[in-house]
Amino acid sequence: MKKLIRVIIWAIAAVFIYKASIWAFDEFRSSRRNSGQQEIADIDKECLMDADTGQCLCHHRGTGEFLRLPYDECKARAMGTY
Secondary structure, three states: OHHHHHHHHHHHHHHHHHHHHHHHHHHHHHHHHHHOOOOOOHHHEEEEEOOOOOOEEEEEOOOOOEEOOOHHHHHHHHHOOO
């Protein structure tokens, strides 16, 4: 009986350590991803909307890099109402 309790405690500890390491790795990746971003001027953002699918894509005019903007902002920029 004691051996079973020890096994259960070790299993719970292993799951806790696994979850904590996954969380720490995700935090590390997101902090590195956001650290290099610079503010992009509004004039450099160009958005296009596909009339058939309703999909909206924005990219930087100079570099061609795709930007992650909220859908409403992307749509407004594509329609010229932003």
